[in-house]
Each structure stands twice: as structure tokens, then as C-alpha cells.
Amino acid sequence: MLFEPRAHPSAALRLLAPAGAVVAALALCAALIAWTGTGVGEAYALLFQGALGSRFALAETLTRATPLMLTGLAAAVAFRAKLWNIGAEGQLYAGALVAVILGGGMLDLPGWALLPAALLGGALAGSALLVGPTVLKTRLGVDEVVTTLLLNFIVLLFVSMMLEGPLKDPMGMGWPQSAPVLPEAELPRLLERSRLHAGLVLALVAAVALWIMNTRTTWGYEIKAVGANPAAAGFAGIPVNRVMLKVAVLSGGLAGLAGAAEIAGLRGYLTLDLSPGFGYSGIVVAMLAQLHPLGVIAASVFVAAVFVGADAMSRTVAVPNYIAEVLVAVSLLCVLVSSFLVRYRIRRSP
Amino acid sequence: MGEIADLLLSATFWAATLRIATPYILGTLGELVCERAGVLNLGIEGIMTLGALAGWMAVYQGAGLWTGVLVAALAGALLGLLHALLTVPLGLSQHVTGIGVTLLGTSLSYYVYRMALPQVSTPPTVEPFQPFAVPVLSDIPVIGPALFTQTPLTYAALAAVALVAWVLYRTPAGLAVRMVGENPAAAEAQGIDVTAVRVGAVVCGSALMAVGGAFLTLSAFNAFFFNMINGRGWICIALVVFASWRPGKALLGAVLFAAFDAFQLRLQQIVGPALPYQVFLMLPYLLSILALVVMSRRAAYPRALMIPFRKGERH
Numbered sequence: 001m002l003f004e005p006r007a008h009p010s011a012a013l014r015l016l017a018p019a020g021a022v023v024a025a026l027a028l029c030a031a032l033i034a035w036t037g038t039g040v041g042e043a044y045a046l047l048f049q050g051a052l053g054s055r056f057a058l059a060e061t062l063t064r065a066t067p068l069m070l071t072g073l074a075a076a077v078a079f080r081a082k083l084w085n086i087g088a089e090g091q092l093y094a095g096a097l098v099a100v101i102l103g104g105g106m107l108d109l110p111g112w113a114l115l116p117a118a119l120l121g122g123a124l125a126g127s128a129l130l131v132g133p134t135v136l137k138t139r140l141g142v143d144e145v146v147t148t149l150l151l152n153f154i155v156l157l158f159v160s161m162m163l164e165g166p167l168k169d170p171m172g173m174g175w176p177q178s179a180p181v182l183p184e185a186e187l188p189r190l191l192e193r194s195r196l197h198a199g200l201v202l203a204l205v206a207a208v209a210l211w212i213m214n215t216r217t218t219w220g221y222e223i224k225a226v227g228a229n230p231a232a233a234g235f236a237g238i239p240v241n242r243v244m245l246k247v248a249v250l251s252g253g254l255a256g257l258a259g260a261a262e263i264a265g266l267r268g269y270l271t272l273d274l275s276p277g278f279g280y281s282g283i284v285v286a287m288l289a290q291l292h293p294l295g296v297i298a299a300s301v302f303v304a305a306v307f308v309g310a311d312a313m314s315r316t317v318a319v320p321n322y323i324a325e326v327l328v329a330v331s332l333l334c335v336l337v338s339s340f341l342v343r344y345r346i347r348r349s350p
Numbered sequence: 351m352g353e354i355a356d357l358l359l360s361a362t363f364w365a366a367t368l369r370i371a372t373p374y375i376l377g378t379l380g381e382l383v384c385e386r387a388g389v390l391n392l393g394i395e396g397i398m399t400l401g402a403l404a405g406w407m408a409v410y411q412g413a414g415l416w417t418g419v420l421v422a423a424l425a426g427a428l429l430g431l432l433h434a435l436l437t438v439p440l441g442l443s444q445h446v447t448g449i450g451v452t453l454l455g456t457s458l459s460y461y462v463y464r465m466a467l468p469q470v471s472t473p474p475t476v477e478p479f480q481p482f483a484v485p486v487l488s489d490i491p492v493i494g495p496a497l498f499t500q501t502p503l504t505y506a507a508l509a510a511v512a513l514v515a516w517v518l519y520r521t522p523a524g525l526a527v528r529m530v531g532e533n534p535a536a537a538e539a540q541g542i543d544v545t546a547v548r549v550g551a552v553v554c555g556s557a558l559m560a561v562g563g564a565f566l567t568l569s570a571f572n573a574f575f576f577n578m579i580n581g582r583g584w585i586c587i588a589l590v591v592f593a594s595w596r597p598g599k600a601l602l603g604a605v606l607f608a609a610f611d612a613f614q615l616r617l618q619q620i621v622g623p624a625l626p627y628q629v630f631l632m633l634p635y636l637l638s639i640l641a642l643v644v645m646s647r648r649a650a651y652p653r654a655l656m657i658p659f660r661k662g663e664r665h
Contacts (some may be wrong), residue, residue: 003439003440003660032461035628036465079446082453084445086449098557136643136646140643140646140647141646141647141649142642142643142646143591143642143646145445145587146391146539146584146587146588146591146638146639146642147639147642149581149584150581150584150585150588150635150638150639152636153581153632154632154635154636157628157631157632157635158463158628158632160628161626161628161629164626164628165626241398243482275582280449283446284449284450284453286394287446287450318468320460320461320464320465320468322457322460322461322464323458323461325453325456325460325461326454326457326461327451328456328457329450329453329454329458330448330454332446332450332453333436333447333450333454334430336436336442336443336446336447336450337440338440339442340440340441
């Protein structure tokens with residue numbers, strides 16, 4: 001068997017490949033669903049119904065997609081520069097922590113400044129958390145995969161320490177949770193009788209802005225060049241380390257914003273279960289989207305729909321809702337294979 | 351200070367250290383074998399989770415403990431094969447594939463566990479491996495009880511260090527593994543099938559990792575629960591760098607790390623509520639980062655690590 005590079009994969013192929021991969025993933029996971037004794041068709045119908053079948057379901061899916069869109073963009077922008085930021089989960093919690101502190105009025109800010117301060121502060125906290133590992137990478141050659149991963153654990157423990165210590169809500173009935181943010185620090189609701197909030201608008205704006213950056217600005221070009229070949233980029237006069245740092249600020253900032261927006265838009269207060277792995281799912285979202293910012297919008301809605309739909313399905317039939325995570329993981333692997341098939345065709349050995 | 355000195359000289363402390371070190375030894379060795387062949391395996395966290403579940407599940411269904419270990423190794427090898435097929439012949443990004451394998455390994459384990467035990471609040475336990483006192487040797491003061499009254503998987507982990515070192519440095523297969531990790535083009539010119547060696551190394555390494563996971567369910571906690579690997583896999587990846595890709599140093603790193611972990615547990619009891627317990631729990635992760643920073647300066651990576659190789663394609 002030989003793999004022969006395709007010189008110019010057609011646009012149709014590139015668009016159809018991720019869709020085909022998702023279909024393949026659904027087919028593969030059918031075996032796991034069949035094992036439970038539930039009809040596969042019925043299960044997927046319930047999943048679809050629970051994710052997109054009603055106004056309520058749709059609003060829930062979009063609410064869930066909001067942080068995924070931001071962490072997906074965080075991964076997409078970093079991976080494009082081959083900065084392997086696996087730390088979005090920790091950056092998200094760092095952003096949420098700072099947002100809860102600033103939005104709770106610990107600094108004596110005027111009311112109108114609370115929300116911007118919470119969002120911006122959250123984003124900066126995320127940035128700061130990624131800048132460290134990036135400097136270690138560019139200056140000392142320390143692999144950023146491991147450092148960003150380990151920081152996730154450290155940040156979660158730090159948040160836990162804060163929630164049981166200085167930030168503990170005296171009205172929290174002893175639960176480790178922070179006091180809620182002030183009403184002025186809340187993002188407005190987008191839809192009545194739903195949890196959908198303006199964080200979605202922030203995420204959409206971020207996606208479009210990144211797309212414009214990628215395609216229309218020098219920054220976007222530099223990031224792409226550094227990702228493609230750092231040695232060549234450096235030779236061409238691109239300040240590789242500086243570009244990496246910019247990417248780190250952007251990527252960490254987006255993940256931090258995801259945490260801040262969850263606080264300001266949805267939760268109001270911080271607990272240790274703020275994120276069911278949004279940081280890690282963001283990596284999947286970015287890969288499903290082939291690192292394309294506009295693709296991230298679609299991919300995050302897909303992943304959110306799988307999770308929301310699986311929750312709804314598991315309430316009706318005996319399929320554990322962990323099927324969502326399996327489906328997302330299998331989708332990721334299938335998309336990787338499909339991206340290979342776009343770039344190469346398979347030939348029988350001569 | 352006297353208390354701490356007593357602690358460091360006590361047999362129970364070192365016995366605990368070796369027990370804590372066992373999954374790290376196996377996981378680090380497994381990752382080391384993969385990386386020596388040029389493949390970064392970020393699937394380790396998922397492979398360890400699947401190993402922990404598969405081993406426990408087999409024993410829970412009535413199989414013997416050693417059969418459980420074998421089942422875990424096979425499950426790990428299978429998941430490793432998936433990672434290998436995606437990264438070696440297809441040459442896909444080892445970072446992203448590894449994350450995918452980790453997500454698949456953990457989510458599949460949780461799904462299967464929930465299917466097997468739909469409504470259980472406390473995880474059921476199995477009869478675990480019992481400590482085995484090596485005759486004569488276990489009578490040596492301090493060292494005896496620390497080193498020679500462990501459960502069989504700990505002895506197996508120590509034996510695995512010697513075995514991996516011997517295979518890597520003293521056998522043609524080991525030479526082939528090291529060559530495809532350093533210079534696959536040269537290896538190919540020597541008639542070595544680069545793809546086969548890399549796939550084989552990743553499969554074997556993943557089996558080792560999975561046994562490391564199975565140690566947790568079959569020797570340490572006797573039960574499977576969610577998040578039980580808890581970052582151990584990622585720490586193994588840091589330990590491989592610390593070990594400069596050498597099995598002996600991997601053992602040293604794992605034991606030092608575990609000693610530190612056992613030490614912070616005792617220190618927590620001594621210092622008590624003066625510091626939040628989270629500070630102590632953070633220390634192992636901080637230590638891993640510190641070790642990476644110190645060791646990365648002179649890290650001699652296998653030169654073909656993370657670089658895909660396709661037969662006949664120019665690089």
C-alpha cells in the first residue's frame with residue numbers, strides 16, 4: 001500500500017471530509033449503543049431531539065457551545081503556530097477566578113466598569129498562565145505540552161484553596177463556592193426563559209476577528225509562517241519568539257475569557273465544577289474545525305449538541321451519558337484520518 | 351527536624367515510596383520505549399485508565415489476578431496499536447492523536463464501567479495482590495521490609511526496568527528501536543523496517559503503561575473509580591525527560607518523585623492545618639515542572655522524536 005500526496009485536494013473534498021468523519025464516528029459508536037439493548041436509531045433520534053429539537057434544547061446547546069467556541073479558538077490559534085497549548089482548562093479556571101474577584105467588587109470600581117474589568121481581567125489571567133510555559137519553551141526548550149498540562153492540575157488546586165479559604169462564600173452553606181458577582185458584572189441574557197447569554201456574541205465576534213486576522217493581516221501571516229517552519233520564518237526575518245508570545249497571549253486570553261464569560265453570563269459564582277472539561281474539548285473542537293476560526297463555530301455547536309443531546313437521551317433510555325465523550329473522541333480520531341485521506345490518496349503497491 | 355530524619359530512615363516510609371512509585375515506573379518505562387522509537391505517546395493517561403479498568407473488570411468477573419494483568423496489558427496494547435497506526439504509517443500529528451487516544455481511553459473506560467455497574471454509589475472492590483515477603487532478604491533491617499515485602503507487581507516493575515534496559519542496549523531489537531528513533535533513514539538503509547519497529551515499540555510501551563494503571567486497581571486501591579489516574583500519565587511524560595530517556599534513570603526519577611509524594615503526605619500530618627492541604631497536593635506537579643526546566647537544558651531528545659517517516663519520501 002502506498003500513500004500518494006494529492007497536489008490539489010478539491011474544496012468539496014475538504015468540506016465533505018469532516019462531515020464524513022462524523023458519520024463514521026456515529027456508525028462506530030452504534031456498536032456501544034446496541035450493547036445497551038437500546039435501538040441505535042431510537043437513541044440517535046433522542047440525542048438529536050434533545051440537542052436541537054426544541055427552542056429550549058437549541059438554547060441549551062448554544063449555551064454549552066459558548067465556552068467551547070472560545071476554548072476551541074484558543075486551541076486553534078495556538079496550534080496554528082505549533083504552540084501546543086493543552087492548558088486551556090487551567091486558563092479557563094484562572095479567568096473565572098479573576099472574573100469572580102473583580103466582578104464581586106473586591107476592587108472599588110464604579111458599576112459600569114465591573115463587567116469589562118471582569119472579562120478583561122479574566123482574559124489577562126489566562127494569557128499570563130500561558131506566557132510562562134511559552135517563555136520556558138522559547139528560552140529553555142522546555143516542552144510546553146507537559147508544562148501546560150501540569151499547570152491545569154496546579155490551577156485547579158489553587159482554585160480549590162481559594163474557594164475553601166479567602167473566597168469562600170459565607171452564605172454558601174459550607175460548600176466550597178465563591179460569593180456571586182454583583183448584578184452589574186453580569187452579561188445580559190440573549191433569550192427570555194433560557195440560559196443563553198451574551199457570551200455567545202463575544203465568542204462569535206472573536207471567531208470572526210481571528211478569521212480576519214488569519215487571512216488579512218501580517219500577524220496572521222507571521223503566525224502561519226512560524227507554525228509551518230520556525231527556522232525558515234526566523235531566516236525570513238520574522239521574530240519567532242515574539243510571535244510565539246503574541247500567540248500565547250491570544251490563546252490563553254481566549255481560554256481565560258471562556259471562564260470569565262461562564263461566570264458573568266451563566267453561573268454568577270465560582271465552583272470547582274465550572275467546567276466539565278471545556279479546555280480539553282476545545283482541542284477536539286479546534287481539530288474538527290481543521291483550525292479554521294469559522295469552522296470552530298460549527299464544530300463547537302456540534303460538540304455541544306452531542307453533550308446536551310446525550311444528557312437528554314440518557315434520561316430516557318439506558319445509555320450512559322458517557323457516550324457523548326466517546327462520540328467526541330471517536331469523531332476526533334475519524335477527523336484526523338479523514339484529513340489524511342484529503343491530503344493523500346491510497347495506491348496499491350506497484 | 352528530628353521527626354523528619356526519623357521519617358526518612360523508617361522502613362514504612364520507603365515501603366510506601368516504592369508502592370507509590372510502581373505505576374510511575376511502569377508508565378515511564380512504557381513512554382520511554384515509545385519515545386526511543388521516535389513516537390511521543392500522549393495517549394498514556396487514557397491507556398493507563400483503560401488498563402486500570404480492564405484489569406479490574408477481568409478480576410471482578412472472576413478471572414485470576416495475573417489474568418487481570420494480562421487483560422490490562424492486552425487492552426493497553428490495542429489502544430497503543432491505534433495510536434501507532436495513526437502516527438506511524440499515516441504520520442498524523444502525534445500531539446493531537448495522543449490527546450484523541452487519551453480521550454477515547456478514559457471515556458470508553460467510564461462508559462464500560464457505567465454499563466457494567468449501572469447504579470452503584472460505592473465502587474465494589476476485588477481481592478487484591480497481597481504483599482509477598484521474599485525469604486531471607488526481607489529480614490534485612492530497614493531495607494528488607496522496605497524493598498522485599500511488596501506486592502508482586504512492584505517486583506515486576508523493578509524487573510521490567512532491567513528487562514527494558516537489557517533489550518534496549520544489548521539486543522538487536524533494542525538497537526533497531528534506538529536507530530529508528532534517532533535516524534530512521536539510516537535504519538532503513540540497514541534493512542530495518544522502520545514502520546514495523548515503531549509500531550511494535552508503541553504497542554509494547556503501551557502494554558507497560560496499562561499494567562501501571564492495573565497496579566492501581568489490582569494492588570493499591572482494589573477498585574476502579576473515576577479520575578483514578580489523576581495526572582499520573584502526564585507526570586510519567588515529564589519523568590521521561592528527567593530520565594534523559596534511560597531506563598535506570600527512569601527508575602531513579604520515579605522513586606525520587608514517589609519519595610517526595612510520600613514525604614508530603616507525612617509532612618501534611620506533621621505540619622497539620624498550618625498550610626492548606628492543596629499546597630501539598632500541588633507540590634508534585636510543581637516539582638515535575640521544575641525537573642523539566644532543570645533537565646531540558648541538556649536533554650538529548652531522540653532526534654527523530656515526533657518526526658513522521660514515510661518510506662521513500664525525502665526529508
